[in-house]
Amino acid sequence: MINKHIKKAYQMADIGHWELDVESGELYWSDEINRLHEAPLDYQPDLDVAINFFEEGEERKKVRDIMTKAIEKGDPFTLESKIITCKGNVRWVRAIGKAISEGGECKRVFGTIQDITTQCKAELEAQRARQEMQDVIEHSTIMFYRHDTDQNLLYISPQSKQFLGSPPEEVMQQWTEFVTDHPKNKEGLKRVEEAIKTGEPQPSYELQLERTDGKIIWVQVNESPVVEDGETVEIVGSLTDITSLKEQQQQVEEKEAQLRNIANNIDGMVHRYIMHPDDSYEFTFVSEGVRGLHEVTPEQVIETPDLLWEQIVDEHLDEVRQSVQESAEELKRWDQKWKIKTPSGQEKWIHGRGTPKQLEDGSVQWDTILLDVTSQKKLEQNVSRQVSLLNNILDSIPGLFYMIREDLTFARTNKNVESLFNLTSEQLRSTNALSLIAPRERTKAKQLIGKAFVEGYAELETILIGDDGQEHHYYMNGSGIELGKDRYVIGSGINITERVEAEEENTVLLREVHHRVKNNLAIISGILSLELDELPANDSDRSALERSVNRIHAIAKVHELLYRSTSFSQVNVKEYISELATTVINTLKAAGDIDIQLDIEEVEMNINETIPLGMLLNELLTNSVKYAFRDKQEGRIELNIIQHQQYYKVVYRDNGRGFDRAEFEQSTTLGLTIVKMLLQQLKADYEIDTDDKFEIVFTFDKRETGSHGNM
CATH class of the missing domain: 3.30.450.20 (PAS domain)
Structure with missing residues (x-):
């Protein structure tokens, strides 16, 4: 009688049974297994065909090994694996098997197969959710934390190294120890106290913190209290570094419970329940699983049917009764979930399923399975x-x-x-x-x-x-x-509209400054040029005026290029030096044919480097044009500027008559004095060669100072 009830319950629970005759090789599949494999109900495969339903590869090999051990050694087994149905659908199953031996030799192997696809999908979904949150945490630029009502830190995310200056394990202390005595911090600390007191989230606030390395940072704090039984037990929050307005992301801490291990057999019970036309009811069969599920015996339930109904919590009782009544009236499958409270005080979630059958006397009978789905419910x-x-x-x-x-x-x-x-x-x-x-x-x-x-x-x-x-x-x-x-x-993303608008206003002002400086220098240069035009060609004062005009041009050209460019601190050196060389040649009106070879990389140089470099090269070009080629009909000037990672290298040479090295070292003229002064201003290292030529090679470090810095 019990076997019939269990077989019927297995049918309701989509659990199939199978049996293998080892001697004949004949394999029996119940209808439930055929349905599970989406095969015809009269389908009866042999062992090899049955095993081939399992996923090809390691899973299929594992199944063969298990069956071999069961036959050869009598080992029982339980396994969970994937199968591919006749229609190509993937399902997860749990198979249980046991060998029967006679005279020391295995005769039969039998067992059950249950569809556990729903449970596996729930587990995979939980894993995906956990992975998604973990990825969010690991890629976040925000520091998350948790502290108790005494301000003791309970958790700090790995970003503590960036926010507090040390890894989490070194800063697990009262978080208020990082708070400075800045007056604004008092407001933030009051909001923390208010959140603990009221259990309600407070508006975000700003704090000034001192890191373990002494660095001061500003952070924006967002916090929320955790309330249990009407009392605040802890505070969760996040810090966003607003010192430089850079990265912001989020972190979420996760608390997850693991699904309870599924037992070898059904974690629940089966029973036969009959409701009579007069609305009375009885249990004619109750399995032993009722002891673990409801903490009562099968005999007690059969004797007192109300025992199971009395364990259903009040808020679910009417709903469960109504579902049973509707199933009886419409003879539709019964499928319901509810919560119970056992005699020991445990609360469990139950999932019941069964198919009604109307008896000759008008009664309705259900062969039903009840499963403990508490773990699944908690997971959800x-x-x-x-x-x-x-x-x-x-x-x-x-x-x-x-x-x-x-x-x-x-x-x-x-x-x-x-x-x-x-x-x-x-x-x-x-x-x-x-x-x-x-x-x-x-x-x-x-x-x-x-x-x-x-x-x-x-x-x-x-x-x-x-x-x-x-x-x-x-x-x-x-x-x-x-x-x-x-x-x-x-x-x-952070709104920087106000910052951009301020920068645009500053850009207009700075462009106007460069424009006016260029115009003022042009006026000065023009006045000196008029003075120069009034002097005779052989007047000794012309040389000084020509040099002065070129020096002013060297400075004015920088401001002109800055005015024309989109950057107000970086100058294209190639363009600048090319125009400067042309200006020097045109101003000095060189008598001979002078070929100037420029080999300059595409370099964007800071204004604080460009102006002294331009004035220096102006002096060198002027000296070469005026003095190097007096005894020659033609000459050549070469200039090479190379950019390295940390410094610039400049090579200047002419093939003129050269001069005494002591003249350069002792700065016997104003021009050479200016050259040495500008080399010192650039903090340049240099070498010169004045034998039958003039060559100077100098290097100087790159500067990061902007257009507002000191030259």
């Missing part, structure tokens, strides 16, 4: 809590957060993205990210997003078009990650 609730916590953290991050697919549509965004563009998260999932960027910026943005997918990271400043139609300047960054077979870019 835990994943739901994690997703909710992740979304709350993302929404609390200042600025934009986004996760972009390879087709440039959004996989995930925070509320700030939705607010900026007035689009829902569903609408954003079908929106191409480039469509939200100003058209003139899209090519660059597309290239940099592609760089993030290929190289793993990229950043840019771009312009977004908000729902208001206005342009908003944003600093954006993104890191490439892989989730399964899919690739994404996770990134954040």
Whole structure:
């Protein structure tokens, strides 16, 4: 009788049984196994064919080995593996087998197969969710932490090295020890106390912190209290470094419970339940599984049917009764979940399934299986809590957060993205990210997003078009990650519109300064040129005036190039020196044929290096043109400028008559004095050769000082 009940329950639970006659090789499959394999009900394969349903490779070999051991050694087995059905569908199954021996020789092997695809998919989904959150944490540029109500740190993310100056294990202390005595910090500390007291999140605030290495940083703090039984037990929060407004991302801490190991057999019970026309009911069979599931015996349930009903919690009792009533009236399959409280006080979630059958007297009978799905329910609730916590953290991050697919549509965004563009998260999932960027910026943005997918990271400043139609300047960054077979870019964005507008205003002012300086120098140069024109060609004062005009031109040319360029601190040296050499030749009106060979790399040099270099080369060119070729009809001047990683190298030479080296070292003329002074200003190392020529080779270090620095 019991075997019949169990067989019927197995049918309800989609559990099939099989048996192998070792001597004959005949393999029996129940209808449930055929259904599981999507095979005809009269399908009866041999052992090899049955094993070939398992995934090819290691899994199939493993099954063959297990069956061989069962036959040869009588070893029982339990395994979980994938099969490919007759229709090509993939399913996960749990197979249980046991060998029967007679006279020391295995005669039969029998067992069950159960479809566990749903449970496996739940586990894979949980793993994917965990991996997604872990990837978010590892790629975040935000520090996350947790502390108790006494301010003791319970957890710090790995970013503590960047935020606090030391790894997590070295800073697990009261977090307030990092807070400086800056007056603004008092407001932040009050908000922490208020969050602990009320259990309600407080607005974000700023703190000044001192790292373990003494460095002072400013951070933006976003916190939320964790409340249990109406009392705040801890605070979770995040720090965003607002000192340099660089990277921002999010981290979420995860708390997950592991699924309870599935027992070799069904973790539950089976029973036969009959409801009579007068609404009375009885259990005619209850399996031993009721002891573990409900903490009562089969005999107690048969004697007192209300025992199981009484364990159903009040909020679910009416719902379960109604589902049974509907199943009886419509003779449809019964499938219901509810929560119980056992005699020991344990709360469990139960999943019941059964198919009704109407008896001759009008009663309805169910052969039913009840399974403990508490672990699955907790997993669902835990994943739901994690997703909710992740979304709350993302929404609390200042600025934009986004996760972009390879087709440039959004996989995930925070509320700030939705607010900026007035689009829902569903609408954003079908929106191409480039469509939200100003058209003139899209090519660059597309290239940099592609760089993030290929190289793993990229950043840019771009312009977004908000729902208001206005342009908003944003600093954006993104890191490439892989989730399964899919690739994404996770990134954040900070509004820098105010900074950009300030820079544009400064640009106009600086351009005007360079323009006016150039004009003023041009006026001075023009006055000196008029004086020069009034002097006779052989007047001794002409040389001094010509040199002065060229010196002014050397300085004015720098300001002219800066005015014409988009940069106000970097000068194209090749263009500058070429124009300077032409000016010197034209001003001095050289008598002979002088060939100037310029070999200058494409170098962008700081203004604080360009002006002294230009004046120095002006003096050298002037000396060569006026004095080097007095006894020659033609001459050659060579200039070579090479850029190295940390310094510049300049080689200047002419093939003139040369002069006494002592004249250079003792600076016997104003021109040579200026040359040596400018070499000192550049902090240059130099070597000269004055034998039948003049050659100077000097090097000087690159400077990072901008146009506002001291020359």
